[in-house]
Amino acid sequence: QNLSLDGRSLKNDEASLQDLKVYPNCVIFLKADEPTGEVTSTVDDYLNVPTRPEEGFKGTNLLGR
Numbered sequence: 766q767n768l769s770l771d772g773r774s775l776k777n778d779e780a781s782l783q784d785l786k787v788y789p790n791c792v793i794f795l796k797a798d799e800p801t802g803e804v805t806s807t808v809d810d811y812l813n814v815p816t817r818p819e820e821g822f823k824g825t826n827l828l829g830r
Contacts, residue, residue: 767796 768775770793775785787793 766798769794769796 770785770787770791775787775793777785782788
């Protein structure tokens with residue numbers, strides 16, 4: 766997946782949201798890559814996630830499903 770904000774790509778996996786200048790009410794755009802090779806995960810793998818907020822998103826409105 767490719768994430769972008771205000772036309773700039775968010776590629777630094779080590780940076781915090783603040784480092785990337787992602788603030789409340791920002792809109793992050795997602796462009797999904799085409800699958801390559803054999804897909805080993807299923808939809809059920811993604812539906813069976815914890816329903817509590819992730820630690821990195823504490824205090825925001827971003828909650829797990």
